[in-house]
Amino acid sequence: MSRPFQEKLVIITGASRGLGAGLARYLAGKGADVVINYTSDNSTPAAKELAEELQSQHGVKAVVAQVDITTPEGPEKLMEIAKSNFTKDDGNFQIDFLINNAGVVNPAPMGSVTLGDFENTFKLNARAPLFVIQAAMPYLPNDRSGRIVNVSSITTSMGFWWQTCYAGTKGALEAMTRVWARELGERATVNSINPGAMATGMYTGLPKEMLEKVWSLNYMAPLARTREGIDSQETIDAAKDMGGRPAYLEEVAGIVGLLCMPEAGWITGQVIGSNGGGVMTKG
Numbered sequence: 001m002s003r004p005f006q007e008k009l010v011i012i013t014g015a016s017r018g019l020g021a022g023l024a025r026y027l028a029g030k031g032a033d034v035v036i037n038y039t040s041d042n043s044t045p046a047a048k049e050l051a052e053e054l055q056s057q058h059g060v061k062a063v064v065a066q067v068d069i070t071t072p073e074g075p076e077k078l079m080e081i082a083k084s085n086f087t088k089d090d091g092n093f094q095i096d097f098l099i100n101n102a103g104v105v106n107p108a109p110m111g112s113v114t115l116g117d118f119e120n121t122f123k124l125n126a127r128a129p130l131f132v133i134q135a136a137m138p139y140l141p142n143d144r145s146g147r148i149v150n151v152s153s154i155t156t157s158m159g160f161w162w163q164t165c166y167a168g169t170k171g172a173l174e175a176m177t178r179v180w181a182r183e184l185g186e187r188a189t190v191n192s193i194n195p196g197a198m199a200t201g202m203y204t205g206l207p208k209e210m211l212e213k214v215w216s217l218n219y220m221a222p223l224a225r226t227r228e229g230i231d232s233q234e235t236i237d238a239a240k241d242m243g244g245r246p247a248y249l250e251e252v253a254g255i256v257g258l259l260c261m262p263e264a265g266w267i268t269g270q271v272i273g274s275n276g277g278g279v280m281t282k283g
Helices: 018-029 042-060 072-088 113-139 164-183 206-217 233-242 247-262
Strands: 009-012 033-038 062-066 097-100 144-153 188-195 273-275
Touching: 009 018, 009 072, 018 033, 018 042, 018 144, 018 247, 033 042, 033 072, 042 062, 062 072, 072 113, 097 113, 113 164, 144 164, 144 206, 164 188, 188 247, 206 233, 247 273
Parallel strands: 009 033, 009 097, 033 062, 097 144, 144 188, 188 273
Antiparallel strands: none
16 A cells, blocks of 8 residues: 555544544555544544554554644644654654644524624634644744645535535635745645535534535536445435435545645645535636
8 A cells, every 4th residue: 555644744623523534544544643633522432433543554643632723722732732742752843734624514594693603613614724723833844845735615616505604714714725825835835625515424413404405516516426336325315315425535535635745736725626526616
């Protein structure tokens, strides 16, 4: 197995479940050591189980870091945990890849959006990545080999129903991505990805009216068409009510992996399509 990321360190926020866990598995499979960040006590068993899985299956070092990155002290605390576990014998500590994956949706139609909904969404989706990156800056490479990937959303381009908070804060993240790409150009590339529906179970808790809207999101994606003999029957059956299948986690994680490769060193400040063609943009 090719291990292009051996001896590289990646910090992934919101990594105990869903896409974050998928990213951890993918990058660890390529040889990267991983810091698994999460917040809730309820996620501790999943985070620890994931760390054990990565270490046993891939021979990498994986560390869990229960830190609320929306607090003033959270980002620095996350870096201290990483430093205490990955500083080399010669005293060198470097963060090679940083994936800002943590996010919250808080869907609500116009007329029922609350101040608390917006502030909580903004704190995690937009403000936290800024301060996590600032805390990581002293430890980024100085040869442009660093990679920062921000997980945005297809909703920033679709005007998707009930997504004032989510699309608005992810749109802010995309705007800041371009600023950071310029300011950190000597240290790292900075890009965003914009996934659509993913096989994470994230839609099961949404209101029925919202789930009905997902149909149009998947229907517009040419790669969301199901494939007999390739996709499971369960996936094919579920896709009938969703307009198409969601992305498998490894498909989106693979795009992040591509952005982390040395060969991707000429890509920065971009929103990279990762939604099966649901949104096609001219870069």
